[in-house]
Amino acid sequence: MRTQYFKQFGIAMLAMIVATFFSACATHTVKSTSYVPIVSDSQDVPEDLLLDVGVFTFDPGIDEIKRNEEETTNHEIRIAESRYAPYLTAETLQRSGNWGIVRLMPNTFSPMDVLVNGIILQSNGESMSIRVDVSDATGRAWYTKVYSEVISQFSYDVTQRQQNDPFQVIYNNIANDLLAYRQQNITDAQISEIRTISEILFAQRFSIELFDEYLTQDRRGNYQIVSLPADTDPLLDRVRDIRERDFMFIDTVQDYYATYVRQMRVPYDSWREQSYFETIELREIRDSARRRFIAGTAAVVGGLAAATSSNGNYVTQAGGAIAAGAGAYLIKSGFDKQAEAKLHQATLEELGQSLENEIAPRVINLEDRTITLTGSVEEQYGQWREILADLYAEEIGMVREL
Amino acid sequence: MPAIPGAAQGRQQQGSSPGSSASTNGSGSQSGGSNSTLGDGQNSVQGSQSGSQQGNSNQGNNGGNSGDNPSQNAGTQSRFPGYQQSGANGSRDGSSGDLDSGALRPFGNGLPAPSGDYSLDTLPSGILSGARSGKTSQGTGAMTAAERAAVLDERLRKGYETFDGFILSERERAQNESNAAGSAGIGGASGGGGGSPADQPQTLEDAGAPAGVAQSMPTISSGAPSSPPPENFPPPEDIPGGRDDDVVARQLREAATSEPDPVLREALWDEYRNYTGIGEDQ
Numbered sequence: 229m230r231t232q233y234f235k236q237f238g239i240a241m242l243a244m245i246v247a248t249f250f251s252a253c254a255t256h257t258v259k260s261t262s263y264v265p266i267v268s269d270s271q272d273v274p275e276d277l278l279l280d281v282g283v284f285t286f287d288p289g290i291d292e293i294k295r296n297e298e299e300t301t302n303h304e305i306r307i308a309e310s311r312y313a314p315y316l317t318a319e320t321l322q323r324s325g326n327w328g329i330v331r332l333m334p335n336t337f338s339p340m341d342v343l344v345n346g347i348i349l350q351s352n353g354e355s356m357s358i359r360v361d362v363s364d365a366t367g368r369a370w371y372t373k374v375y376s377e378v379i380s381q382f383s384y385d386v387t388q389r390q391q392n393d394p395f396q397v398i399y400n401n402i403a404n405d406l407l408a409y410r411q412q413n414i415t416d417a418q419i420s421e422i423r424t425i426s427e428i429l430f431a432q433r434f435s436i437e438l439f440d441e442y443l444t445q446d447r448r449g450n451y452q453i454v455s456l457p458a459d460t461d462p463l464l465d466r467v468r469d470i471r472e473r474d475f476m477f478i479d480t481v482q483d484y485y486a487t488y489v490r491q492m493r494v495p496y497d498s499w500r501e502q503s504y505f506e507t508i509e510l511r512e513i514r515d516s517a518r519r520r521f522i523a524g525t526a527a528v529v530g531g532l533a534a535a536t537s538s539n540g541n542y543v544t545q546a547g548g549a550i551a552a553g554a555g556a557y558l559i560k561s562g563f564d565k566q567a568e569a570k571l572h573q574a575t576l577e578e579l580g581q582s583l584e585n586e587i588a589p590r591v592i593n594l595e596d597r598t599i600t601l602t603g604s605v606e607e608q609y610g611q612w613r614e615i616l617a618d619l620y621a622e623e624i625g626m627v628r629e630l
Numbered sequence: 631m632p633a634i635p636g637a638a639q640g641r642q643q644q645g646s647s648p649g650s651s652a653s654t655n656g657s658g659s660q661s662g663g664s665n666s667t668l669g670d671g672q673n674s675v676q677g678s679q680s681g682s683q684q685g686n687s688n689q690g691n692n693g694g695n696s697g698d699n700p701s702q703n704a705g706t707q708s709r710f711p712g713y714q715q716s717g718a719n720g721s722r723d724g725s726s727g728d729l730d731s732g733a734l735r736p737f738g739n740g741l742p743a744p745s746g747d748y749s750l751d752t753l754p755s756g757i758l759s760g761a762r763s764g765k766t767s768q769g770t771g772a773m774t775a776a777e778r779a780a781v782l783d784e785r786l787r788k789g790y791e792t793f794d795g796f797i798l799s800e801r802e803r804a805q806n807e808s809n810a811a812g813s814a815g816i817g818g819a820s821g822g823g824g825g826s827p828a829d830q831p832q833t834l835e836d837a838g839a840p841a842g843v844a845q846s847m848p849t850i851s852s853g854a855p856s857s858p859p860p861e862n863f864p865p866p867e868d869i870p871g872g873r874d875d876d877v878v879a880r881q882l883r884e885a886a887t888s889e890p891d892p893v894l895r896e897a898l899w900d901e902y903r904n905y906t907g908i909g910e911d912q
């Protein structure tokens with residue numbers, strides 16, 4: 229009988245201990261404080277074996293937002309980031325010195341040797357996650373990889389910010405992986421093939437009839453070279469002249485993006501820094517509330533079991549009542565934490581709204597200018613297409629006259 | 631450097647030190663494209679040449695583009711020689727480009743009908759007066775194919791001039807804006823994401839292009855209308871950074887910094903002081 233009393237008293241005490249343990253537990257997030265530098269190719273690559281890279285505007289990943297992040301993720305900020313992050317990616321790739329020309333592409337019309345697409349999976353100031361797809365002009369898929377980084381408060385230190393973006397490691401890793409893939413998987417012959425195909429694809433944009441025969445697509449849709457135009461062909465020379473102008477156009481758009489990034493940087497960094505602290509607070513409070521609910525429930529159940537035990541003596545019943553009371557207190561404090569979490573959530577929403585007001589007009593302006601310039605350029609290209617077609621006809625006529 | 635370092639610089643030679651802009655690296659090799667000179671938008675010389683250009687480049691320097699060679703900006707180069715060097719399939723007879731034989735292959739499979747929708751009558755007078763295939767030209771009889779090709783080449787060249795002038799002026803403006811944005815913070819001179827006429831890109835017509843091409847080129851209308859963002863006013867000296875502001879204080883601060891009326895603005899700042907207890911501290 230005495231043993232049973234101790235057993236029931238033990239259950240009540242165990243419930244309290246478990247409750248205390250659960251409520252005291254904290255989850256820890258691993259944060260990166262190490263900096264991954266950009267790797268440069270150790271070999272001198274001939275200029276004609278350098279691949280040009282086109283980075284496209286990222287997918288803002290609105291459809292990929294997790295349910296528990298929906299309320300704290302501002303769609304307009306994501307859209308702004310989808311123009312900001314690829315610019316930093318292109319800038320980092322260019323800085324690596326491993327590639328030819330690296331550009332943030334205004335559209336998909338201009339073929340480039342290597343194509344980088346991305347989707348933003350998460351961005352809240354504390355962590356960022358981007359999925360990157362890389363392919364080349366032939367249509368061959370290189371790889372898909374998710375880059376994630378959880379940063380420390382140190383990344384927002386003023387001295388650090390002056391040097392790099394807080395999430396610069398992600399962009400450095402993208403650049404390093406791209407180099408590693410090229411070194412390990414792409415031969416010099418393939419590089420030449422890729423570059424040739426991207427040039428013919430551009431020529432096809434101006435005269436599909438004249439340049440169609442040089443490429444074919446295999447079953448997977450990848451381009452293969454069938455034959456090559458004469459290198460001295462005057463029409464090819466003209467297409468090259470036009471391509472130089474196309475690069476000029478894309479360079480102009482780079483300047484638009486540069487302005488946009490400069491305008492966005494200060495408010496965006498400010499938002500990220502504040503969001504960093506709020507996100508951590510929110511997560512810790514939510515975790516704390518969850519632990520309190522679990523522990524409180526366990527204590528109440530255990531305490532009630534002991535308190536209502538028919539075999540229990542006074543000590544056991546008293547212990548059970550204390551445990552149940554402590555559990556109820558824990559549950560109440562869980563509700564308090566939930567209310568506190570809502571405050572932080574509201575703060576995050578407010579911060580997002582504030583940044584949205586700041587940057588949404590800039591995004592619209594960027595798009596507006598890019599679309600307007602693209603329209604003007606395409607109009608000019610249309611005229612050049614017609615002139616090229618007539619020139620071809622006249623040159624055929626000259627051959628016949630001879 | 632506002633633009634992507636080296637993005638407008640032409641090919642960056644391998645081995646240039648990472649972290650440094652290729653734009654000013656004398657060792658960076660740039661492949662030239664056409665050798666047109668476009669400082670005034672008038673002297674474009676048609677033709678393409680490939681090769682490396684050694685020496686310093688001032689590409690990307692602020693506002694320094696107007697006299698730059700656009701081909702350096704473009705940074706393109708002839709692709710096919712590189713392919714020949716590979717020695718892989720696709721090696722080509724120097725005279726033909728055919729993979730398998732030395733026979734000359736013309737482009738395409740047939741003679742495309744000249745479309746002629748590019749409105750020759752919009753070209754500057756004196757260049758091509760009524761010269762569509764020579765049929766209506768000056769009543770001097772039919773032109774030879776070579777003459778017609780020369781006329782079309784001239785049209786192409788004029789188009790390049792117009793385009794180059796337009797793009798270069800647009801680039802200069804964009805780079806100036808980028809530099810201005812770099813020196814302004816929140817609520818500074820860079821405020822105003824869009825809406826002002828100066829922010830809008832030029833059209834080819836605006837660029838003062840020759841009447842021929844420019845006038846025949848409509849520009850698409852702007853996309854979504856952009857509304858100017860509210861102007862921001864700096865807080866008074868006694869107002870701290872606001873790092874620890876709560877939601878209400880932040881709203882007050884936001885309202886005050888965007889309030890154009892100085893009286894109302896000061897009232898909002900007073901409210902902010904009362905709410906945050908700044909006055910009490912002092």
